[in-house]
Amino acid sequence: MSTDGTELFSDILLNHMKSRQAQAIPPSHPCAFLGNNFYLSSTLSTRRLCCNISFEPVNRAKLLLSLVGILAIIWLGLWIAQGWGTITLVFDKKPLSSVLRSFTSQSKLKIITDIDLNTPITIQVRRVPVVEALEAIQAATETRGSLAILLAPDTASMTNILSTLLNPKADSGTLSIEYRTPWLFRGTTGSLPIDRDPREQVWSPSPQLPLQLLPLLEHAAQTTEVRLVIPQSWNPTLKKTPSEGPLSSSIPKLAKSAGGEAQLVYVLPARSERDGPGTPPSTQEANRGTLRWTEPTPLPPDALLTRLESRIRYLPSSEQGDARQAAQESVRQYREWSSLTTEDERDKKRQEIMNDPARAERAGEGFSRAMRKMSPEQRSQRYNRYVQRRSTQKGG
Secondary structure, three states: OOHHHHHHHHHHHHHHHHOOOOOOOOOOOOOHHHOOOEEEEEEEOOOOEEEEEEEOOOOHHHHHHHHHHHHHHHHHHHHHHHHOOOEEEEEEEEEHHHHHHHHHHHHOOEEEEOOOOOOEEEEEEEEEOHHHHHHHHHHHHOOOOEEEEEEEOOHHHHHHHHHHOOOOOOOOOEEEEOOOOOHHHHHHHOOOOOOOOHHHOEEOOOOOOOOEHHHHHHHHHHHOOOEEEEEOOOOOEOOOOOOOEEHHHHHHHHHHHOOOEEEEEEEEOOOOOOOOOOOOOOOOOOOOOOOOOOOOOOOOHHHHHHHHHHHHOOOOHHHHHHHHHHHHHHHHHHHHHHHOOOHHHHHHHHHHHHOOHHHHHHHHHHHHHHHHOOOHHHHHHHHHHHHHHHHHHHHO
16 A cells, blocks of 8 residues: 555544544554543544554552552561461360360371370460371370371271280281381481471382382381381382372371271370489380380391481571481491390490480480470479489389
8 A cells, every 4th residue: 555545544544543532442443452441532643653652540548448458468468378288276274185186187197196185275376287186196195106007908998906016915907107216316307307298208119129018118117217117018019109298198098908907096095103304214114004015126227217308308508407417327326236246235325325415416406396385284294203212213
């Protein structure tokens, strides 16, 4: 089209648009996306079409109110996101049953215990991760618990496991697989990050493991802090290596691939009164109450290192080097300890480790955190019981 033709077309279009200047913008117009709350004035040339947009006056109060509303919605969303999955337990001398019922309702994790459910409990935690709520419950009940995953080929076998979990017998046909971090070396782990929920521990199956249920469960129990309970006679062959994932999903998937089912619980045994503050259990069964499982197999040193490494990775990169060095030293000491055969040799090594200033500092920090979770009355009672036991031992 020639320039004259273009100018003629532009004049006609300009006259047409001027006649509709105060009208709503039609849907076909290039500026229609702005909506009908705007007025249009147009200027045409032979080269371009320009739209000059003028806004309607906006009520300042309405604008401010809208802004406040948007900020409130954003704040509420952040508040919900930060508190999602947290636990609040505020009880003053209430029955243990009430505390456990509230915890299970919020966390969806059932606690199984042989502690008297009428025991009065005082606990004050607000919007804390699951693991901190469990620590507070353990401090309030003065015991130590553990995550347990029960696996069974059918509902009847699962019922049998649940019925014998609190008081297992030799002929119950139940196998408990557990590798505890040795108490003497727990001081190393006190300053390391932990999962917000014990069910979030990641299990990474080794592809070299046999495709049978028991070897896979042995590996999971060694590399994570969990107790796995299954029928002794159940050890099916699997078709493929299970995938990596948190315990909450990887173990149930493993049970399903074996043709069975799984259930996650937290076992909270009654505690013996013979344990002093910061001291090891006086007997093998001292920290188990009536949960009379046999003493777990000692944790292999390499498995201890794997557990420590899984927690070190959550540290800032600037802190990982020192933490890894401390972990390797702890594993070295544990390896030496495991190689000793006589009680005299182990007692000498025990004294050497406990007299290590760095180890004593880490253990002291962990013990202080546990004591801070107790009420003043509990701390006083615990100390008095400890003094009485020490007096009895000296008198004996």
